[in-house]
Amino acid sequence: MTTSQLLDARTTDSRPDAPAMGRAARRKAQSRKRALAARYLxxxxxxxxxxxxxxAVVHHPLDPDRYTRIAAYGALVFLAATVLNEFVLTRERPGLRRMAAVIGSSLLLSFGIGMLSGGLQHFDDFPARGAVLVPAGIVVSFVAYVIKDADTPWQRVFSLLGLTVLTVAALAFFGLREVAASTQTTPGGGHSHGTAEEPPADDPAPATSPSSAATTAPASTPPAHDDGHAH
Structure with missing residues (x-):
């Protein structure tokens, strides 16, 4: 067989594979596009x-029924995102026990992050409540993240890192409590939460014009007759 015949044979053998590789590449590109949209969501x-x-955690005392519903909606959204990221978009499917641990820790993590961010954001509006929510959010979010992380044993909660997180939370609690006590003794700002403004109690009485005083003055009584008879 000549050299030209060998080259023709190799070309003929390799032609059917080219369209197959093209289709696989297109399918892979489309899969990446769909995965990008899912990861974004x-x-x-x-x-x-x-x-x-x-x-919801910060404003709960203002309207408990309303903000309880908002917290429930937020927990459902967070759990849906957890299922999408941890189970749908991953190649390895965890077992039932691991799935329950991930869902439970994700719910705990959502409330820990909510307490931390809400307490910081609305500290000027609710100082005493924020002084409790911020350190509690630090501890809860750390514990939940350790449980959720598959590569970290849950015993790390009681490690040196866990002790450091607990110390930071304690310092944050005592520090923010002092700040809250100082802000409550001075008039502060912050945005209103539906409280109507009351007029000052010591407003002066409206001044009356002479014409209005004349019209409101009582009618003059007839002069008394000094004739010894009672009228």
Missing amino acids: GYVGYFVGAGLISG
């Missing part, structure tokens, strides 16, 4: 869910 769900929870 998953991360947006994380932040939207945590934002709803943060607002």
Whole structure:
């Protein structure tokens, strides 16, 4: 067989593989595009869910029924994002026990992040409440993240890092409590939460014009007759 015949044979053998590789590349590119949209929705769900929870946790005393519903909606959004990111978009499917741990720790993580961000954001509006929410959010979010992380044993909660987080949370609690006590003794700013302004109690009485005083003055009584008879 000549050299030209060998080259023709190799070219003929390699031609059917070229369209197959092209189709595989197109399928892979389309899969990447769909995965990008799903990953985007998953991360947006994380932040939207945590934002709803943060607002609900801080404002809960103002309207408990309303903000309880908002917190429940935020938890559902956060859990949906967790399922999408941890189970749908991953190649490895965890077992039932691991799945329950991830869902439970994700719910705890959402409330920890919500307490931390909400307490910081609305500290000027609710100083005493923020002084509790911020350190509690630090501890809760750390514990939840350790449990959620598959590569970290849960015993790390009681490690030196866990002790450091607990110390930071304690310092934050005592420091923010002092700040809250000082802000409550001085008039502060902050945005209003539906409280109507009351007029000052010591407003002076409206001045009356001479014409209005004349019209409101009582009618003059007839002069008394000094004739010894009672009228």
